[in-house]
Amino acid sequence: MFRPAWLEINLDNLSDNFKKIKKIVSPSVKVLVCVKKDAYGHGMIPVSKRLVKEGVDYLGVADIDEAIRLRKEKINKPILVMGAVLPKDVEPFFKYDLVASISNWELAYALEKKAKYFNKKIKVHIKVDTGMGRLGVLYTQAYDFIKRLTKLKFLELEGVFSHFPLAETDPKFTLKQIERLKELKQKLLNSKINIPLYHCANSSATLFYKESHLDMVRPGLVIYGLYPKKNMDIKFKPVMSLKARIVLVKRLPKNFGISYGHTYYTKKDTNIAVIPVGYGDGYFRKFSNKAFVLIRGRRFRIAGRICMDQFMVDVGNLKLKIGEEVVLLGRQKKEIILAEELAFISKTIPYEITTSLGSHLPRIYIPS
Ligand SMILES: *Cc1c(COP(=O)(O)O)cnc(C)c1O
Helix, strand or coil: CCCCCCEEEEEHHHHHHHHHHHCCCCCCCEEECCCCCHHHCCCCHHHHHHHHCCCCCEEEEEHHHHHHHHCCCCCCEEEEECCCHHHCCCCHHHHHHCCEEEHHHHHHHHHHHHHHHCCCCCEEEEECCCCCCCEEHHHHHHHHHHHHHHCCCCCCEEEEEECCCCCCCHHHHHHHHHHHHHHHHHHHHHHHCCEEEEECHHHHHHHHCCCCCCCCEEHHHHHHCCCCCCCCCCCCCCCEEEEEECCEEEEEECCCCCHHHHECCCCCCCCEEECCCHHHHHHCHHCCCCCCEECEEEEEEEEECCCCCCCEEECCCCCCCCCCEEEEEECCEEEEHHHHHHHCCCCCCHHHHHHHHCCCCEEECCCC
């Protein structure tokens, strides 16, 4: 690898965040960590291996291919495929011992048929839509649906789960969703349908709604040291940093236009540094003239538009050397740039910052 731009993933920080969550939930509550989308860009395999070492109970992925990648790396923990899959694609659930999320009869029936064929029971979690409007059986129909599932002899109903759209912003609605799930549980219990794992808590709910913990919590965000809200008392440690090396420094005269569109002009004779990262690396073009980078522990604003694979910084009279390290995300000396700051600048959420960078840039792991 020759290009001087890379992500650093601090697995010790990941462990600390995981332990913090373990401390928040009671010991009887299981922890499923969401490692979908390559662990939010942090690298699903090293992240999952470390979490297994730390005693994670369950892993959550978006699709079957991610689950297979985990199994091929000998990760033997239970894996919940949280996304929807097509009824024709049920075979891997048997071959790789995966747990399916069920929102409809078509998938349930396809699993039952395949299970009968293999003569092997299959674990499933039933997704219930208590107010997300995405996957899941509508909560008003969930009891009848689950009752119908109990007739399928080869399905082992291991879990029932739901998801929150407003856990950061609307306590009333969120509590109502928890109530809907608990009512369903009670109704099923009254009919002697005993399903061991009820779960609904994402990161926000894990932190802010103890009553949402039920049998298992399902955090992603906070495990990666990202925050669901501003100004939180509880601290997590950022896991991803983005670093690069300065590839060129040159002196430019006053009033010299920088990059496409000349959206930045030098105010005086100045040193301009070129940094080899661009929007093609998932470093958004929206950062142009707005985001900062850290050089020698100081903040410098990006000068001009971000290009596909590089951008410029006006460092004034600072005499930089080629090869010096620049931090685009993370800490350098006393300064830090958080994913939250980059998310704010580009009007998005930290999830999109890390998944975007993670799907483009090489990663190194600490400790390696
Ligand atoms: C991604 C995801 C989570 C985790 O959400 P965070 O906000 O990252 O904690 C939980 N549940 C489901 C179904 C998810 O898709």
